[in-house]
Amino acid sequence: MSVLVVGSIALDTVKTPVEEHADLLGGSASFAAVGASFFSPVRLVGVVGDDFPEEHIGFFRDRQIDLEGLQRAAGKTFRWSGEYHWDLNTRETRSVDLNVFEHFSPELPPAYRQSEMVLLANIAPKLQSQVLDQMDKPRFVIADTMDLWINIANEDLRALLPRVDLLVLNDSEARQFTKETSLIRAGRQIRALGPRFVAIKKGEHGCLLFGEGAFFSCGAYPLEDIHDPTGAGDTFVGALAGYLSAQSGTVGFAELRKAVVYGSVVASYNVEAFSLGRLRSLKREDIEGRYGMFRRMSHFEAFE
Amino acid sequence: MSVLVVGSIALDTVKTPVEEHADLLGGSASFAAVGASFFSPVRLVGVVGDDFPEEHIGFFRDRQIDLEGLQRAAGKTFRWSGEYHWDLNTRETRSVDLNVFEHFSPELPPAYRQSEMVLLANIAPKLQSQVLDQMDKPRFVIADTMDLWINIANEDLRALLPRVDLLVLNDSEARQFTKETSLIRAGRQIRALGPRFVAIKKGEHGCLLFGEGAFFSCGAYPLEDIHDPTGAGDTFVGALAGYLSAQSGTVGFAELRKAVVYGSVVASYNVEAFSLGRLRSLKREDIEGRYGMFRRMSHFEAFE
Numbered sequence: 001m002s003v004l005v006v007g008s009i010a011l012d013t014v015k016t017p018v019e020e021h022a023d024l025l026g027g028s029a030s031f032a033a034v035g036a037s038f039f040s041p042v043r044l045v046g047v048v049g050d051d052f053p054e055e056h057i058g059f060f061r062d063r064q065i066d067l068e069g070l071q072r073a074a075g076k077t078f079r080w081s082g083e084y085h086w087d088l089n090t091r092e093t094r095s096v097d098l099n100v101f102e103h104f105s106p107e108l109p110p111a112y113r114q115s116e117m118v119l120l121a122n123i124a125p126k127l128q129s130q131v132l133d134q135m136d137k138p139r140f141v142i143a144d145t146m147d148l149w150i151n152i153a154n155e156d157l158r159a160l161l162p163r164v165d166l167l168v169l170n171d172s173e174a175r176q177f178t179k180e181t182s183l184i185r186a187g188r189q190i191r192a193l194g195p196r197f198v199a200i201k202k203g204e205h206g207c208l209l210f211g212e213g214a215f216f217s218c219g220a221y222p223l224e225d226i227h228d229p230t231g232a233g234d235t236f237v238g239a240l241a242g243y244l245s246a247q248s249g250t251v252g253f254a255e256l257r258k259a260v261v262y263g264s265v266v267a268s269y270n271v272e273a274f275s276l277g278r279l280r281s282l283k284r285e286d287i288e289g290r291y292g293m294f295r296r297m298s299h300f301e302a303f304e
Numbered sequence: 305m306s307v308l309v310v311g312s313i314a315l316d317t318v319k320t321p322v323e324e325h326a327d328l329l330g331g332s333a334s335f336a337a338v339g340a341s342f343f344s345p346v347r348l349v350g351v352v353g354d355d356f357p358e359e360h361i362g363f364f365r366d367r368q369i370d371l372e373g374l375q376r377a378a379g380k381t382f383r384w385s386g387e388y389h390w391d392l393n394t395r396e397t398r399s400v401d402l403n404v405f406e407h408f409s410p411e412l413p414p415a416y417r418q419s420e421m422v423l424l425a426n427i428a429p430k431l432q433s434q435v436l437d438q439m440d441k442p443r444f445v446i447a448d449t450m451d452l453w454i455n456i457a458n459e460d461l462r463a464l465l466p467r468v469d470l471l472v473l474n475d476s477e478a479r480q481f482t483k484e485t486s487l488i489r490a491g492r493q494i495r496a497l498g499p500r501f502v503a504i505k506k507g508e509h510g511c512l513l514f515g516e517g518a519f520f521s522c523g524a525y526p527l528e529d530i531h532d533p534t535g536a537g538d539t540f541v542g543a544l545a546g547y548l549s550a551q552s553g554t555v556g557f558a559e560l561r562k563a564v565v566y567g568s569v570v571a572s573y574n575v576e577a578f579s580l581g582r583l584r585s586l587k588r589e590d591i592e593g594r595y596g597m598f599r600r601m602s603h604f605e606a607f608e
Binding site: 086087088181182183184185188202204205206208215216217218219220222223224225226257258260261294295296297298299300301 | 390391392485486487488489492506508509510512519520521522523524526527528529530561562564565598599600601602603604605
């Protein structure tokens with residue numbers, strides 16, 4: 001089964017206290033699609049300008065990502081530039097140039113409309129809803145969001161939630177959205193707005209997953225060196241979606257737990273290099289190796 | 305086997321955004337001894353003044369805590385007063401009156417010197433070393449510490465570390481002590497200073513445990529209502545020590561994982577009421593119930 005991934009495709013400039021790189025492949029859909037491609041075929045919907053390097057198109061193709069839904073528009077590709085603080089936990093956006101992304105309207109090729117697994121990567125909730133309007137009856141819908149939409153498109157986001165099976169957001173966003181200090185109460189409140197499942201990402205502290213009467217706490221992989229956190233959340237949700245897509249039957253809490261771990265594993269690799277650099281050489285066996293490490297670091301009974 | 309617990313015994317005044325209570329039983333040794341008493345016999349070394357309520361003595365006795373090492377001095381008991389901010393994650397100390405604790409010198413009754421499990425709860429590292437000077441050959445030594453000692457008694461703390469099997473401290477203290485932003489590197493660096501094991505507490509994000517080539521990440525129990533976080537860390541390390549004390553044989557990483565979970569369980573109960581209120585009615589079956597919940601929330605394979 002294919003995962004349909006819709007989101008932004010960008011050229012990033014990223015500065016850390018140690019390095020700075022320009023014109024990197026970025027955007028929520030790029031990270032998510034590549035993350036998913038380790039587990040499942042992927043269909044990508046997004047837009048790029050006429051300056052978008054062929055090399056990146058080639059990379060998507062090498063990852064077996066279907067590009068029928070990729071729009072090419074006259075003008076420049078979406079550009080984002082950000083700078084990380086010394087601890088790499090916080091960053092400042094230096095500039096955003098929407099360019100061709102400003103008038104992006106996701107249009108699904110007919111073949112995409114029956115996709116059973118849908119990942120609405122981080123874009124405006126109105127566009128996320130527009131994707132669902134074009135779909136037949138997806139088996140499982142995942143949506144990612146961010147503080148910007150909670151601030152400027154709160155109603156659109158709330159309208160989307162009942163159509164979503166899993167909402168993914170980070171801890172500060174969950175607190176901001178619900179006005180709750182307790183992440184446990186925040187997760188529960190967001191579930192009450194519609195999604196059957198909610199995943200709250202906590203950066204270096206891992207991730208919390210909420211379901212009906214079910215709760216899972218996933219630690220973060222103990223990385224010593226992080227080079228570029230950009231796209232970690234997108235890679236996480238992409239790999240999660242890819243793993244779920246490769247499973248048969250209904251998505252239950254047991255599968256979601258494992259999907260969260262696989263998402264964390266692929267994200268942990270992604271931050272080891274700038275942009276998608278580390279994922280270019282990543283192998284499925286690397287993923288399985290680190291998945292085993294997650295088991296050893298999380299289980300405290302019969303853990304070997 | 306008994307756990308020897310040495311630390312402070314205090315009368316606390318605690319203010320949260322919702323409530324304020326005065327003259328509560330507090331101090332690192334009180335929380336730690338009661339936490340340990342659910343698993344193992346306990347021997348308590350500390351000092352109280354002549355104002356110390358008999359009721360608290362009765363509570364220790366009810367918990368089967370041996371009080372031969374409890375000193376009673378003329379004067380007032382150590383008093384601490386603190387106020388929590390709205391999110392209960394940060395607090396300010398409003399006042400500290402050392403009183404009889406100012407000249408506390410831990411003296412071990414002869415029967416205590418052969419204790420095999422020693423918990424040096426949070427007091428000055430010089431006093432912690434003084435305890436070890438009086439002991440025969442403990443099987444396992446645990447030390448807790450805090451930012452104050454890292455600041456004003458750094459050399460004493462470093463001198464203590466090679467004599468300790470497990471050092472417990474919180475995340476900001478680990479960063480402060482090592483000048484490392486990565487907790488993974490911080491944990492590794494502290495191990496290099498002597499302790500075979502290091503536990504870094506992360507409050508609402510759980511706990512990380514480091515050993516020789518081994519790592520364990522423990523989530524925090526998903527509490528929705530926290531009433532008083534005072535003593536959570538002391539209760540954690542107390543229950544951890546009590547659990548280890550009740551096991552036979554060498555303490556290895558497998559036992560320590562479980563001990564960390566039991567510590568987290570008892571601490572999660574303790575924060576549900578002011579002072580030691582919740583532990584007064586806590587039963588071993590409650591502990592086992594929540595231990596099972598930790599298993600369900602942490603394991604992602606064969607978790608039922």
